[in-house]
Amino acid sequence: MGKVYCNWVTRLAALVKKEILEEFRTRYAINSLLMFAVTSLVMVSFAVGVSTLSSALHASLLWIILFFASMSGVARAFVKEEEKNTSYALRLAATPSIVYLGKLLYNFIIMSALTLLVLLLYLFFLNPPLGNIPLLLLVVPLGVTCLVTAGTTIAAIVAKASSQGTLLPVLAFPVLLPLFITVIHATRITLDGRETAEIIQALLFLISYEVVILTASLLLFDYVWND
């Protein structure tokens, strides 16, 4: 059992290492994520000027920036394999679960770094109220984890289609809508500094969402990847 687990971890680590190595050599995802995050934040800060935004607006702006930044980077995970004709070699070498989890982990690493940067820049440019920082540091990573899991699965489906550009928002919208309604609501409450009890339901929803999306993705990925 231990040997099987070690073997599985080695295979997963090999895929994540390959993704990171490729990314650091091309810097495609990092550059597009950074460019989008920085330009959108600067534009928003100029648009807002000196006026004070409500916590609801701050929460919405933060998640809009994170959503579009993630879509420009996460979506590349599978598209690049199809575009460069490397998917056949990968399909013959790795099991679908390794491919999915490897890409998911890589996207999570990239998005975590981006989220940290966006949060710092957001604080610097827009100075939002920080009512309950520990709770904010729970809600944002949880929301980003859900966003990355759903985004990776949608990216895998979209990679097989010929009209990837239009299909991505069409597929992402219904899947991500409940996530955004909940995470924006939870972020607003944490910025207002309200009690933890007020977002317990939102936190439970986010955990359930992650479990459902991850389970469904692992079960269905074989069909998406191989057909």
Added chain:
Amino acid sequence: MTAQLNCRHLKKSYNGKVIFQGISCTCSAGEPFVVTGPNGAGKSTLLKVICGLLRPTAGSIELEIDGNTIERDQLYGHVGYVSPDMNMYDNLTAYENLDFFAAVRGNPMEKAQIMDILELTQLKEASHKFVGHYSSGMKQRLKLAGALLNNPRVLILDEPSTNLDTKGKNLLKEIVADRKKKSIIIIATNETEEVALFGQSLLQLGNTPGRAS
């Protein structure tokens, strides 16, 4: 050490258009199996179906290794595949590519083992160059190196001499001669010389799409 691949009544169609149908064959180690036929006859599609990259519309494929039956969805790690439709990673070196594919299969290899395969395919000197900087012939030899990783029991070669010069073609002949006793080798080619050289068993896909002749 026996290996046998049985294909029964294979059929593949896309959107109602039949690519091939009624293909039954048995391929064994020791007898390279050559698939030939005109362009569009479905040679590459048949090879993709056999190695598990495409699902057949009908029929079954069964691999038997040393008396153990391996189903289609368990073919990972048993198949080495070379195809014009398949590329290695341009942003990795040849060594990194092979190291990655061995590790992700669950059989990580020592540096010396990988260098041996690169030497065999005459890529040792260029092992630390990015694949994106390789010539098309070198890329083809790297695909061959990738197919030989972990000593696969099934070697599927789709137009393997594409982009190879005389030296490369000789290398291909040596590899096939060396591997044919241990592995099932299936080659799709239209090169008359290769058909004569490798084709101990031959499947001719017909002029009329959708029929094996």
